[in-house]
Amino acid sequence: MQKFTQHHNNFAQAWITMLKHPLEHFINILVLALIIGICAAGLSLNNSLNNWQQKNVSYPQMMLYLDHNANQADIENIEKILNNVAKNTIRDYKYISKQQALTELQQDKQMKSIASDVIDPNNNPLPDVLIVNTATAESTILAKLNTQLSQLPMVDNIQLDMNYANKIQQLLSFTSKISTMAQALFILVLSLVIYNMVRLQMMLKSDAIKVSRLIGASDSFIMMPLFHYAIWQVTLAYLLACGILKLMTANLNNLFANFGALFGKGFEFTTLSIAEFGLMWLVIIVFTIFTVFLAVRWVFRNSYTQ
């Protein structure tokens, strides 16, 4: 009962402190939100990249140009073999007949003027094609697949830009490495900033803390208002950060949708579900409590020896 009253008083005190100096606390919250926001943006970017990787755009396509003499049976044979390749190597494939290819070519804006001049529709010179969407960017696996498929009967020619595959892979691993590192860095910065916030709060209240200890206050009596203060600051910062990210994500996704055609289709920033949102808040709060605890111990050790 008394514990509850104490919590209630400390809760009220934290809000009174914040409302008395709204601008100053807003600045504090803004800085926290900035850092939480950068952490969360990194997380979201990583997630989104993973999602994007799962779509076809990110892995190289293989074009299997078949021999002019290939017939329906040959094609079915090749399809059977493709079906047996592990799902994490080939995601799917698509057969495009020479007729389809010609029609597409004639509809293609860029090719039209050339195609119309040079191709006689009655004597289609194009080959049948199998477009294979791979499911990996690992260049060694792709190279192996390449050799394997090129030995199939009736496969005339395989196009696979290994360079491209290599580069995409590098890019993705580089981005995710950078973003993971940045996240770790920012979690460090976040704990430093929370530590500093608590330390400053203790310095601003140092008279009250000293006098309280002189008349017998326990550690928990002194820590409790700091916990309340820090938890509310961090929670408000978290909400602000989520709000900003939500807004930014929506805008950027809009943008990506507009320019999708230019820069590769399907990229989209993922947003948090309510469960994830709650979970992340919990993680941040536990982390805050831990940081406050360490900060208080540290400051005690360095100044209030009694």
Add this chain to the structure above:
Amino acid sequence: MQKFTQHHNNFAQAWITMLKHPLEHFINILVLALIIGICAAGLSLNNSLNNWQQKNVSYPQMMLYLDHNANQADIENIEKILNNVAKNTIRDYKYISKQQALTELQQDKQMKSIASDVIDPNNNPLPDVLIVNTATAESTILAKLNTQLSQLPMVDNIQLDMNYANKIQQLLSFTSKISTMAQALFILVLSLVIYNMVRLQMMLKSDAIKVSRLIGASDSFIMMPLFHYAIWQVTLAYLLACGILKLMTANLNNLFANFGALFGKGFEFTTLSIAEFGLMWLVIIVFTIFTVFLAVRWVFRNSYTQ
């Protein structure tokens, strides 16, 4: 002479304060550096985008396909007209003869397998082409140019993806708008953080400030140590931010160079020259002094009435 001693003492005091609590001041500097860094990164991104725009990649190309019957005189006539178009509309152009086009086509990886099957080298079906590099992304200007050029004799067909031009233009203006807005926002955040830093410093030293005023200290006597403190904090933060940006820029430029082929050539983050570096420092310092001044006035007004 006395003024100098005073400055010297305040200078020493600022550094003693910082060296006594290195971690705490480092956190402060880190947060400032973060914000300055984001401002500077925005500036650099804007600059880099402008640079990139000046290169050909960002503006659409026009392909003028000439009539099969066009001869040398016709081509020279068209070139004369192109030369007369304003330089801020057409940057340059390049003539590619049908022979050249055929050779290129045969060397193109993607086209090779098709081209070799369908094109008879002795009866080149390709047209002569003039590739015009425009110098603007303004869709109205491009549309006008398009009509103008298509009325020329012997011009068979003009290819210009207005959609592409529109989108590039939108993208660029959007990015630069966003980045300008973000910069303005971060300059606001920067001034808030500096204000908060000064206010906290004043609160931590509030006893000394109150007593000093009680025994006759002038405003400038009280402000001077705060100026020294803030200027050094901000300068260190600025150096840190520049260091981090330099490192990041170098890494990113490396990355862009590697992936240049994938995402359009020639994009590069610009770095600051020494003069720009110094100028920016000056701007930040003047801005800091101004913010400290306002903060001190504000805090005075709200607490020390004597």
Add this chain to the structure above:
Amino acid sequence: MHDNKIIKFQHVSKIYTDNIIAIDNLSFDIEKGELVFLAGHSGAGKSTILKLIAGIETATKGDILVSGTNLSITSQNYRTFIRQHIGFVFQDHKILFDRNVFDNVRLTLDILSKYSEKEIHERVVNALESVGLEHKINSRPEQLSGGEQQRLCIARAIVHKPKILLADEPTANLDRANVLKILELFKKFHSSGVTIIISAHDESILSDYGKRILQLSNGRFRG
């Protein structure tokens, strides 16, 4: 016999940094319920003795026993805990300027965290009445005169009815009428069984009371 001595100093010395000998091999006992005056010149060691009893400072040599507990061998946390049962009137008041008079006094009760809001209010009002500050209950400390601040500090020290009351120059800033009032208050406490130690530089106010006076000089007893 043991039970009767609530405070025991056994060859206690306190040497501060720079070899400043504040207390020099001092031994004395104080009985439960006693009222003792501690007199001496400025720098004699009066405050140091009171701080040692409250566990705010620790002895450099010797043993200090409070209610049978040897402070020299207890933990810091326990020494802090002991202070919950002591009232301390600080020489420099140590009033908190970030809260009003009422909240300054209630701090002592908050730390004990065993009273309801109603009890807290009653006790604080009583304490303020007994030092003559009831009309300043909602004032800020900076609105009090020097003597009023001193009385506020006394109210904070007595609000939880401690077993031991240590008062360091509690009347330095008070005129004779107020001094008499405060001493009356202490005597009333004394008669209800509280052990009280009062330090003072001004022997004239002490002589009337016929109580034990410990005369300090440079960290030793005079005479």
Add this chain to the structure above:
Amino acid sequence: MHDNKIIKFQHVSKIYTDNIIAIDNLSFDIEKGELVFLAGHSGAGKSTILKLIAGIETATKGDILVSGTNLSITSQNYRTFIRQHIGFVFQDHKILFDRNVFDNVRLTLDILSKYSEKEIHERVVNALESVGLEHKINSRPEQLSGGEQQRLCIARAIVHKPKILLADEPTANLDRANVLKILELFKKFHSSGVTIIISAHDESILSDYGKRILQLSNGRFRG
């Protein structure tokens, strides 16, 4: 005649918030070079009068003239500036705990910013010697006893040899020997032409001096 009155109170009233009348229509003059005692019970208004003279508080009604300047119609900045020529011994000491004894005293000289480092050192050492604190020159304030802190505050108030010295209960925390020493110091100052006003609640220390005593009671002169 006008020149001789360095401080003039003309029907001065000071009413704090909540309608607390600290000074009630008070008129008096103090001559250049005079030594005046201000006596009165706790809350009588002694500190308020000293703060009004130093321009720390402003009068609600009436005029206060210091060296011919009417404080009621000057700017805040000018009132702050005037304090550079006044020495003030604060009742609650107002010592800075973020610096040592030497730096506490030099603050007064730093604010005047017209002395070289060598002069500052000489003057600070002299001031500390005159209050008997020369051996504590490098100590931190928290290492001083209550009386030593009070003497530190006196040293800070006299280090720049002000024209007017206002001392608010400068001897509250001192034993008789130290009180006499400080009063001797003030008399020495007085004989060199400084105007001095000393407040005290304890009339016994004043009676010996045969100087003018202003007896305050509830913001008015007693009598």
